[in-house]
Amino acid sequence: MARPSRFRHVWNYIRPYRDKVVQGVVALFFVNLLTARIQIEIGAGVDALKNNDYRQVLIYAGWIFGMASVMMGMRLWSRMLLFGVGRQVEFDLKQKIFDHLLIMDPAYFGNNRIGDLINRATSDVDSVRRMLGFAVLSLFNMIFAYCTILPTMLNINVKLSLVAVSVYPIMLLIVNLFAGRMRGLQAQVQEQLSSVSELIQEDMSGIALIKIYAQEANERNAFRSLNRDLLAANMDMAKTRTILFRILEGVVAFSSLLVLWVGAEDLASKTLEIKDFVSLILLTGQLAFPTALMGFTLTAYQRGEVSIDRIETILAEVPQIQDAGNAIAIPPDNLQGQLTAKGLTFTYPAQDQPALDQVNFQIEPGETIAVIGPIGSGKSTLANTMPRLLAIDPGQLFVDGHDVTEMRLQDLRGAIAYVPQESFLFSTSIRDNIRYGNPFAEPFEVEQAAQAAQMDGEIQNFPKQYETMVGERGITLSGGQRQRTALARALVIDSPILILDDALSSVDNQTATKILQNLSTGTRRKTVIFISHQMSAAATADRIFVMDAGKVMQVGTHETLLQESGGLYEKLWNQQKLAAALN
Numbered sequence: 001m002a003r004p005s006r007f008r009h010v011w012n013y014i015r016p017y018r019d020k021v022v023q024g025v026v027a028l029f030f031v032n033l034l035t036a037r038i039q040i041e042i043g044a045g046v047d048a049l050k051n052n053d054y055r056q057v058l059i060y061a062g063w064i065f066g067m068a069s070v071m072m073g074m075r076l077w078s079r080m081l082l083f084g085v086g087r088q089v090e091f092d093l094k095q096k097i098f099d100h101l102l103i104m105d106p107a108y109f110g111n112n113r114i115g116d117l118i119n120r121a122t123s124d125v126d127s128v129r130r131m132l133g134f135a136v137l138s139l140f141n142m143i144f145a146y147c148t149i150l151p152t153m154l155n156i157n158v159k160l161s162l163v164a165v166s167v168y169p170i171m172l173l174i175v176n177l178f179a180g181r182m183r184g185l186q187a188q189v190q191e192q193l194s195s196v197s198e199l200i201q202e203d204m205s206g207i208a209l210i211k212i213y214a215q216e217a218n219e220r221n222a223f224r225s226l227n228r229d230l231l232a233a234n235m236d237m238a239k240t241r242t243i244l245f246r247i248l249e250g251v252v253a254f255s256s257l258l259v260l261w262v263g264a265e266d267l268a269s270k271t272l273e274i275k276d277f278v279s280l281i282l283l284t285g286q287l288a289f290p291t292a293l294m295g296f297t298l299t300a301y302q303r304g305e306v307s308i309d310r311i312e313t314i315l316a317e318v319p320q321i322q323d324a325g326n327a328i329a330i331p332p333d334n335l336q337g338q339l340t341a342k343g344l345t346f347t348y349p350a351q352d353q354p355a356l357d358q359v360n361f362q363i364e365p366g367e368t369i370a371v372i373g374p375i376g377s378g379k380s381t382l383a384n385t386m387p388r389l390l391a392i393d394p395g396q397l398f399v400d401g402h403d404v405t406e407m408r409l410q411d412l413r414g415a416i417a418y419v420p421q422e423s424f425l426f427s428t429s430i431r432d433n434i435r436y437g438n439p440f441a442e443p444f445e446v447e448q449a450a451q452a453a454q455m456d457g458e459i460q461n462f463p464k465q466y467e468t469m470v471g472e473r474g475i476t477l478s479g480g481q482r483q484r485t486a487l488a489r490a491l492v493i494d495s496p497i498l499i500l501d502d503a504l505s506s507v508d509n510q511t512a513t514k515i516l517q518n519l520s521t522g523t524r525r526k527t528v529i530f531i532s533h534q535m536s537a538a539a540t541a542d543r544i545f546v547m548d549a550g551k552v553m554q555v556g557t558h559e560t561l562l563q564e565s566g567g568l569y570e571k572l573w574n575q576q577k578l579a580a581a582l583n
């Protein structure tokens with residue numbers, strides 16, 4: 001990314017707070033103006049002291065005290081304003097990243113490392129805050145120091161002022177030499193940090209697997225290796241930074257030494273007054289501080305630059321699935337639940353073979369359709385196209401005759417209750433888990449849904465029934481209990497379409513069949529898409545779609561399909577019967 005665009009980003013971040021930034025920067029200007037003035041007054045005070053004019057000394061002291069107090073107040077105010085803006089921007093950016101992640105497609109999270117995303121939303125945002133607080137403050141401080149303190153010095157004595165700043169160009173040269181290397185190192189540190197976060201996140205999620213396969217030692221080594229790389233990158237950065245700071249300090253000290261040396265000679269030859277000498281020494285010191293801070297400023301700035309790039313990369317990602325410009329609003333309550341596919345085809349990115357290949361069907365409102373087929377035949381892909389979790393082309397899939405790509409996503413998804421293969425539960429009460437999609441559901445509605453999902457009986461036996469906490473802060477549910485809770489969650493939404501993607505795989509056949517018969521709870525008969533490997537439950541559906549290699553090969557009832565001798569359905573049914581007999 002080119003530099004000017006980074007400035008544009010920075011400007012966009014601080015634009016809402018520009019009044020505060022302006023106030024902070026103006027205050028900083030007066031701080032520098034007062035600083036220059038105070039050094040002059042000190043010089044004059046020393047002069048009065050030399051002349052034994054103690055009354056005058058006291059007057060100067062009073063002035064200096066007054067000005068220093070105002071200056072301190074303004075310095076505090078400018079810091080509070082500028083650092084406050086940094087904090088505000090940090091808040092805004094975190095919010096913006098989170099909001100953006102929420103609109104991204106599920107596929108995006110499959111292609112990006114979660115640990116890295118978390119790192120960008122936290123550590124990188126922190127670097128931007130530092131940049132906006134510290135780097136902006138010290139940059140303006142330096143500019144103003146040169147605008148106020150340097151002219152004051154020149155006004156006192158041009159020769160000594162030039163001596164003081166004569167070595168400063170060397171500093172610019174050195175800073176420039178270090179800049180590129182430090183930016184590279186900073187990018188490396190952020191990358192390593194992301195890898196470490198990623199491994200922690202992944203290992204904590206897969207902890208059971210690590211233990212079952214006794215891979216603790218390997219994981220420990222993998223972590224040690226990443227952690228060591230992070231340490232090396234941090235050490236490299238620290239080393240480079242320390243070297244730069246010490247060189248800059250050395251140059252600043254050398255400049256003060258030069259002023260002392262040349263000034264002392266002028267003092268001896270009486271071409272310089274003591275008050276001017278004192279003021280100049282003090283002013284050189286005041287100029288040296290912001291100049292020496294340039295190294296810190298540069299580090300904070302570069303850290304910020306790298307982080308801006310990393311944050312903006314996330315924000316620049318455009319979700320593939322979003323509302324069309326002219327998306328039509330259809331309240332989900334007005335939909336009946338008819339589903340039509342016309343040549344529905346979908347190929348995953350970077351795959352040669354389509355996962356769905358010219359699928360055609362019409363499902364009538366209230367029908368229960370079982371979708372069966374071998375592993376990898378395209379059943380989940382079909383389920384994912386319906387609520388547009390996958391980016392399908394227009395003109396292929398319709399709800400009540402409306403092209404799904406032309407419907408508003410919130411309406412389409414509001415019309416479809418979907419239970420995925422992996423039942424995810426939040427760390428909250430069973431009740432809140434069940435009413436997640438409808439937070440205002442009445443207790444009786446929650447219980448009715450749990451009854452239809454054959455889960456109510458077990459919930460009643462939990463220590464606090466529906467208030468029982470699950471997940472990290474509560475009890476651990478079995479696979480089947482998780483699936484039935486997730487199903488109850490889908491049933492609480494009174495949607496016309498219900499999709500179960502192998503969502504009862506951990507539930508026994510008998511219960512699964514009973515659940516399938518109970519599914520149309522609520523005020524209407526739902527269209528149910530029941531994707532399953534449980535043939536006996538699937539056999540009770542109104543119609544069965546048999547899929548293979550992305551195509552719907554057979555459609556019919558259990559009886560008609562069995563009559564198609566030599567067909568895939570007959571084969572799968574016999575396999576299931578054999579498996580059941582062997583068990």
Ligand SMILES: Nc1ncnc2c1ncn2[C@@H]1O[C@H](COP(=O)(O)OP(=O)(O)OP(=O)(O)O)[C@@H](O)[C@H]1O
Nearest residue numbers: 348351355373374375376377378379380381382502
């Ligand atoms: N995210 C993905 N990226 C690339 N290919 C994928 C992705 N998800 C699925 N596939 C491929 O698409 C095909 C269909 O997969 P799908 O998950 O729809 O099958 P399925 O019938 O649901 O299988 P299962 O019974 O195991 O759940 C498979 O060949 C699979 O490897």
